[in-house]
Amino acid sequence: MEAKKSPKKDLERRRFYLLEIGMILSLTFVFTAFQYRTTGVNDNTLGTISGVSLDDELIPITRQEQKIKEPPKIKIKIITKIEQVKNDTKLDDSQNDDYWNFIDDDSGLDSLYDLSGNEDNVDDDIVYVPWMLNDQPKFNGNINEYYQKNIKYPQDALQNNIEGTVWVDFVIEKDGSISNVTIFRSVSPQLDAEAKRVVSNMPKWTPGKQMKKPVRVKFRQPIKFALSQ
Incomplete structure (x- = not known):
C-alpha cells in the first residue's frame, strides 16, 4: 500500500527546484550582462583607436624638386x-x-x-x-x-x-x-x-x-x- 505524498512536501520540493533554477538563471543573466558590457567597452575602445588612426593618418607630402637651371655658358x-x-x-x-x-x-x-x-x-x-x-x-x-x-x-x-x-x-x-x-x-x-x-x-x-x-x-x-x- 503506497504512502500518500504530502502536498505540502511536494510543494516545498518544487519550490526548492524553482529557486535553484531561478538562481541559475539569475547568475547566467548577470554573467551574460557582464560579458556584454566588457565586450562593448573593448569594442568601443578599439573603435576609437581605429578611428583616430584612420582620421589622423598623416599623408606624406610629395614635392618635386625643381631642377636648378644652369646659367647659359658665355x-x-x-x-x-x-x-x-x-x-x-x-x-x-x-x-x-x-x-x-x-x-x-x-x-x-x-x-x-x-x-x-x-x-x-x-x-x-x-x-x-x-x-x-x-x-x-x-x-x-x-x-x-x-x-x-x-x-x-x-x-x-x-x-x-x-x-x-x-x-x-x-x-x-x-x-x-x-x-x-x-x-x-x-x-x-x-x-x-x-x-x-x-x-x-x-x-x-x-x-x-x-x-x-x-x-x-x-x-x-x-x-x-x-x-x-
Missing part, C-alpha cells in the same frame, strides 16, 4: 687689332684722328715725338709714331691668339654683362719690351685692369727702327670685350 669674344700704316701709304684725316687723336689734346709734343720724319734726327729719348719709321715694330706671332689665350674675362664684368672696347696706349722700347701702359679710353675698371695687365705681360716685340737704329715707338690698340651666349 663665350668670350675678344677682338684685337693694331693698325699699322706703311710709310708710302697716304694718311687721311680719319685714320690720323682715329689712331693718334690724342696728339691734338697734348701740348709740348714736339719734345717727345718726332713727327717730322727727319731721318737725320734720331734721338734715343724720342718716342716715335709708327708710320714715321723705316721699320715698324712687329709682334712675334699672332697677337690675336695671344689675347685669346691670356685674357681672362673679369668675374664682376661677367655677372653685370659689361662689355665694350678698351683702348690701350703702350710704348715698345728699343729692346722690344713693353712700357708705359696706360688706358686711353675706358669701359669699366674691371675691363681696363684686365686689358692693361695682358698688354703689360706681352712678350718682347721686334723693335721699330729708324735709320737701322732701334727706337722707342708708341702704339694705341683697341681690345674689344664681347659676351655672346
Whole structure:
C-alpha cells in the first residue's frame, strides 16, 4: 500500500527546484550582462583607436624638386687689332684722328715725338709714331691668339654683362719690351685692369727702327670685350 505524498512536501520540493533554477538563471543573466558590457567597452575602445588612426593618418607630402637651371655658358669674344700704316701709304684725316687723336689734346709734343720724319734726327729719348719709321715694330706671332689665350674675362664684368672696347696706349722700347701702359679710353675698371695687365705681360716685340737704329715707338690698340651666349 503506497504512502500518500504530502502536498505540502511536494510543494516545498518544487519550490526548492524553482529557486535553484531561478538562481541559475539569475547568475547566467548577470554573467551574460557582464560579458556584454566588457565586450562593448573593448569594442568601443578599439573603435576609437581605429578611428583616430584612420582620421589622423598623416599623408606624406610629395614635392618635386625643381631642377636648378644652369646659367647659359658665355663665350668670350675678344677682338684685337693694331693698325699699322706703311710709310708710302697716304694718311687721311680719319685714320690720323682715329689712331693718334690724342696728339691734338697734348701740348709740348714736339719734345717727345718726332713727327717730322727727319731721318737725320734720331734721338734715343724720342718716342716715335709708327708710320714715321723705316721699320715698324712687329709682334712675334699672332697677337690675336695671344689675347685669346691670356685674357681672362673679369668675374664682376661677367655677372653685370659689361662689355665694350678698351683702348690701350703702350710704348715698345728699343729692346722690344713693353712700357708705359696706360688706358686711353675706358669701359669699366674691371675691363681696363684686365686689358692693361695682358698688354703689360706681352712678350718682347721686334723693335721699330729708324735709320737701322732701334727706337722707342708708341702704339694705341683697341681690345674689344664681347659676351655672346
